[in-house]
Amino acid sequence: AWMDADFRRQLSAQRERVEDAFEFEGRKVGRGSYGQVFKTKPRSCADASAGDYALKQIEGSGLSMSACREIALLRELKHPNVISLKQVYLAHETRQIWLLFDYAEHDLWRMINFHASAKKCNSQVSLPPNFTKSIMHQILCGIHYLHSNWVLHRDLKPANILVMGATSPERGRVKIADLGLARLFHQPLTPLTEIDPVVVTFWYRAPELLLGARHYTKAIDLWAIGCIMAELITDKPLFYCKQEEDIKTSSPYNRDQLERIFSVMGFPSQQDWRDLPHLPKYGDLVRNFGTGQQYARFSLGRHMSRSFGMSETSSEFRLLSRLLAMDPLRRPSAREALED
Numbered sequence: 001a002w003m004d005a006d007f008r009r010q011l012s013a014q015r016e017r018v019e020d021a022f023e024f025e026g027r028k029v030g031r032g033s034y035g036q037v038f039k040t041k042p043r044s045c046a047d048a049s050a051g052d053y054a055l056k057q058i059e060g061s062g063l064s065m066s067a068c069r070e071i072a073l074l075r076e077l078k079h080p081n082v083i084s085l086k087q088v089y090l091a092h093e094t095r096q097i098w099l100l101f102d103y104a105e106h107d108l109w110r111m112i113n114f115h116a117s118a119k120k121c122n123s124q125v126s127l128p129p130n131f132t133k134s135i136m137h138q139i140l141c142g143i144h145y146l147h148s149n150w151v152l153h154r155d156l157k158p159a160n161i162l163v164m165g166a167t168s169p170e171r172g173r174v175k176i177a178d179l180g181l182a183r184l185f186h187q188p189l190t191p192l193t194e195i196d197p198v199v200v201t202f203w204y205r206a207p208e209l210l211l212g213a214r215h216y217t218k219a220i221d222l223w224a225i226g227c228i229m230a231e232l233i234t235d236k237p238l239f240y241c242k243q244e245e246d247i248k249t250s251s252p253y254n255r256d257q258l259e260r261i262f263s264v265m266g267f268p269s270q271q272d273w274r275d276l277p278h279l280p281k282y283g284d285l286v287r288n289f290g291t292g293q294q295y296a297r298f299s300l301g302r303h304m305s306r307s308f309g310m311s312e313t314s315s316e317f318r319l320l321s322r323l324l325a326m327d328p329l330r331r332p333s334a335r336e337a338l339e340d
């Protein structure tokens with residue numbers, strides 16, 4: 001052993017063990033490809049009022065690449081709208097890694113579904129009037145911070161937007177997180193293997209990704225924010241598309257998802273998106289959709305006004321249509337969107 005045995009024993013005796021610090025037996029709240037999450041309270045504080053914590057036990061053992069990346073990334077980041085890593089516990093005996101976070105009671109996926117189902121059974125559980133505006137502002141603040149630090153999220157969707165609950169001093173505050181799965185593939189072209197029963201949704205993926213763009217960009221995150229904004233307003237995923245059961249195809253080209261986008265947005269013309277013909281999957285696009293004439297009369301304005309009564313001259317429609325520009329070069333930066 002490269003370290004003196006006595007010194008190792010001394011270190012080991014001093015090291016705080018996660019099971020000594022936290023009560024988490026039988027308090028599992030999440031399970032996925034990334035590991036499992038427990039809702040815990042520190043053993044030390046007796047009073048129940050103290051905030052809850054989330055303990056994430058990282059899948060696998062030892063310092064895997066993803067564990068290293070998550071710890072290295074999160075320990076550098078500090079912003080009120082980004083999930084904050086409180087503590088790292090390395091259990092040397094079992095080579096287990098535990099990450100400690102503030103517990104977030106809610107996430108947008110569950111909040112939107114709760115609201116949608118409540119609306120269906122007509123109980124007036126309406127979201128507070130400026131709820132959407134506050135959530136959007138906080139998401140854009142968090143993403144502006146990440147993008148300023150050259151951190152791209154790559155998998156923004158409602159499930160990754162956490163919201164602190166009533167028992168937290170930060171009640172109503174958005175915490176951008178990444179609950180995993182897509183994290184394992186850094187490049188958009190990596191084949192999707194079924195590492196997890198949860199099917200990856202393409203509903204928030206920018207059109208350039210679906211057409212084979214080789215790198216993630218900030219504009220790809222802003223597209224996803226546009227999709228989330230529409231879903232907050234309408235309770236429905238804007239580009240909802242049924243998922244074939246087995247997404248074994250390694251190609252990023254997803255014809256059904258593109259079809260859904262075109263039937264809402266219309267088909268991009270040369271004027272709309274100059275670089276479209278240079279995308280790797282442009283040939284597939286022409287083969288499957290031709291000149292897109294069948295989508296000629298579709299547009300976001302038509303979709304939002306006909307389906308949800310949103311005025312095409314409203315400020316929220318203007319921001320939404322900027323975020324959902326088909327050409328990534330025409331999407332606003334997070335800062336420009338905040339100014340809007």
Ligand SMILES: Cc1ccc(-n2nc(C(C)(C)C)cc2NC(=O)NCCN2CCOCC2)cc1
Nearest residue numbers: 037054056066069070083101176177178179183
């Ligand atoms: C490999 C890897 C995995 C995730 C990340 N990652 N990246 C982020 C950013 C900063 C981009 C939002 C956040 C996380 N990790 C978690 O959110 N972790 C989950 C925190 N949750 C757990 C459940 O309780 C609430 C906090 C990085 C790298």
